[in-house]
Amino acid sequence: MAQQAEAGKSRVKMLRRNTLLGNNATGGKRKNKTRVFRFISQQGRTSKLEIVSRLGISLPTVLQTLKELTEDGLIWEMGEFESTGGRKAKALAAVRGSRFAMGLDITRNHISLVAADLSGRIQRHIRIPKTFARSPAYGEFLAGLISRYRTEWRIPVDRFLGVGISVPGIIDAQGRMIQDSHALGVRKMPCDELSKGIEYPCVFMNDANAAGFAELRESSDMENAVYLSLSNSVGGAFLQGSRLYLGEHQRSGEFGHMTLYPGGRECYCGKRGCLDAYCSAQRLSSLTEGKLDRFFEKLRQGDKECAQAWAGYQADLVTAANSLHMAFDCDVILGGYVGGYLEDWIGALRELAEERNPFDDGGTYLKVCRYRVEASALGAALQHVERFIEGL
Ligand SMILES: [Zn+2]
The missing domain is CATH 3.30.420.40 (ATPase, nucleotide binding domain)
Structure with missing residues (x-):
């Protein structure tokens, strides 16, 4: 039991090293297997020749890798592509539910x-x-x-x-x-x-x-991003090259405690003027008995009190987002509870962001999260x- 616990611990440690912080110590062959599997998984359906041309791996290596992945039960041949003359290419796909x-x-x-x-x-x-x-x-x-x-x-x-x-x-x-x-x-x-x-x-x-991490993995066009989580507290993450930067004390991305207004509202951390005190979801949901969906419903219906609160919230959010964009020079994904409601307001937020941006990329760096609560x-x-x- 103690041994099991010890093994569990070292496994946790290994997981953190390998996935969060990166580990390039894999051999070429293993790396090919990972690359080929990722490609097949991302494409949905693909063919041998597409793998060869897109990944730049030789045909014999691709054939050997496909054989191994098939034997592992991770990929299968799901029919054939329509012929463009000559033999029809076999369609390869990842086995759903293999793990x-x-x-x-x-x-x-x-x-x-x-x-x-x-x-x-x-x-x-x-x-x-x-x-x-x-x-x-x-x-x-x-x-x-x-x-x-x-x-x-x-x-x-x-x-x-x-x-x-x-x-x-x-x-x-x-x-x-x-x-x-x-x-x-x-x-x-x-x-x-x-x-x-x-x-x-x-x-x-x-x-x-x-x-x-989940948001960035879904975005094939993004490698670096700041994720700003706007839930009942404000936090975030910085990802570089699709990997998390955790910081010296594992406190990277604690954006909620960046000072927005020196001497401003009291934050739960005991300091004053933190972003959290201005951009937590509670600033909005406190107007509607703690129900954020109700807040956005009333906002859509033109409720004056909600509209006023929203205007203030947007201004503060954009101030913070602009600072993050200036610090990291990458997309800023708006997530958390509030992020889940921003689809209808992202245009207005981008306009506000553009006003603050001294460079020519406007407000397009602001992105809405994909996932709501999961x-x-x-x-x-x-x-x-x-x-x-x-x-x-
Ligand atoms: Zn604080």
Whole structure:
């Protein structure tokens, strides 16, 4: 048991090294296998010759790699392409459901659970109300949840890679300790307290880092991005070359505590004028009994009080987004609870952003997130998916 726990710990450590921080120490052959599998998975359907030409790998190497991936049960021939004269090319595709990972996102009052396959997309998800408590019972509840939904969602144990757990707090460099979580009201809490009942490999991640990771992975045209999470607290992530930059103290992306107005409103951190005090979802939802969907509904109906609050919120949000854009020179993805409602307002936000931008890229760097509430759970699950693909 102790040995198992030790193995689990080193696995968590390895996961962090390999997926978050990058590991290029794989041999050429293994790298080809990873590249070919990723390509097939991203394309949906492809052919041998397309792989050869797009990835610039020789035909014999591609043939050998395809043989191995087929033997591993990861790809299959799904019919043929229409002939353009001559022999019809075989269509290759990733086997759906060859492996799965689950992601748990823990918040103060809810738990989100997702299952993702190797495509990295959400296959199943559920969100349930559950108040967090630092207690063995809560840990047992999580273990029960994983076990129940693994069975209900028909994920075979031999195809199950593990569980990623997203937490609204700062996780230490080893991924073993929740250093500080204002949302959960805990400090120096060993991650093991949450995961010890879970009988599969677990990896822990900060929620905004996880969400940023999930968002960027879906964007084939983006390598660098800032993710700004606008939930009941404000946080974020910075991704460079599709990898998270965690910072010297794992506190990179704590955008909520950038000072927006010196001496301004009080922040929960005890300081004044932090972005969090101006751009948390609560600034909006406090006008509609804590219900953010109701706020945006009233805003659409032309409610004056909501319109006024929204104008102030937009101005503050754009000030922060402009600073982030100036600091990092990349897209800024607006996510979190508020991000999920911004589709209709992104045009107006971009206009405001353009007014502040001294360069000629206007406000187009502002992007709306893809996922509404599942991004963090998905990003945590993806750590297992990425590790598996990188390890091919
Ligand atoms: Zn603060």
